[in-house]
Amino acid sequence: MGVAYSVGEVDHLYTFFVQWSPEIYTKGKGKKKHRQPRFFIREKHQNRYLVVKKKTVAVINKLLSNPVNPAAKTWEIIALKESKRRQSLCSSLDSVEEEPEYLEEAEDALPVLCDHSQLLGDQHLEKLAAHMPARTQGYPWQLVYSTAIHGSSLKTIYRNTASLDSPVLLVIKDMHNKVFGAFSSDPFKISKYCYGTGETFLFSFNPDFQIYRWSGENSYFVSGNLESLQIGGGGGGFALWLDTDLYHGSSFSCPTFRNASLSTHEDFIIQDLEVWTVQNGDNR
Incomplete structure (x- = not known):
């Protein structure tokens, strides 16, 4: 109140x-x-x-x-x-x-977080902010999903992002304490087709910061269903794949971003996961 x-x-x-x-x-x-x-x-x-x-x-x-x-x-x-x-x-x-x-x-200045992050420190924010699209610069970031708060459920991510009309930042920490993820130009949703734009990119602190932008080779940015969330594709695997329980994940090189595996191992176990949205004047 x-x-x-x-x-x-x-x-x-x-x-x-x-x-x-x-x-x-x-x-x-x-x-x-x-x-x-x-x-x-x-x-x-x-x-x-x-x-x-x-x-x-x-x-x-x-x-x-x-x-x-x-x-x-x-x-x-x-x-x-x-x-x-x-x-x-x-x-x-x-x-x-x-x-x-x-x-x-x-x-x-660093971006303003409206909520506490279990995964993002100042060193992460500084690197990420430098590569965020111009339309997101100077606006606060709001936490819309966290395994620490909401449990481990892909359905909950879809539910919490259903009303959004803004980009989202997915941040993952695996059992090897590696932090990586993706910026999606569109909020996560269930869709038969791929969605998103060339603003979408991957990142990894493994341990040095790496960013992988759209290669232009295909437009397989993001797709999702009740069983999994996929980012990038067109090759032998997805750049980032998460299962419905947000427990298992995988990361392979793919043509969409021409990326290296974001985690230490191509198959990984998720320790913590957060999804943030960037609020701006059009989303209030």
Whole structure:
């Protein structure tokens, strides 16, 4: 249940956020810290800004997403890229908002995770973010499935992604503690035919980071049924194959991505698995 604030209390949110997280900055104050995030809170009418730390953005986002909360009408969390896009649409110099000095520094920030990940650390996020499509950059990642939370079931993945209209990131850890997976341009679903686009790619931290993009040789990106999920194909095996219980998996070289096996062994046992979706303005 969300927390509601009276109109009078809205004016105190600005002070509240500063006191709650002293490492955030208001417009024109303070100097650059070690790392700046991609998100900031903007007071719509007063043009005041607060940089959002990675650990606090999810909590503040839940607060401001409550439609009955007056603060939601006054404050908003927007991405750096969205701020720049809005400014580029302004035709009058008088209407152009001055951009806070620290916003240029936010470009190097890690993606914001709205939920805790058992598999992704900062070193993983940094590598993956550099290769994500431009349409996903600067937006938070939300956990939609985890074996640690939802159990091991491919059907649950399909159920949890059924309402999505956004790309998904599949992350796997096998029994040899190798982390690998795939970015799919489309959410996972049951389909008679392959789906997806050339944005889809494979990755592996095994132990060095490797990425395998679409080769252009075929379009066997993703396909799924109740028995298994398959990514890549056209050769002797799939680039990534998962069984219905999310227990057994396999990874072979295939023409779609011209990849090496993502795991240490072509056949592997799944230890943990997560599916993330990248929220953007079109998916809210």
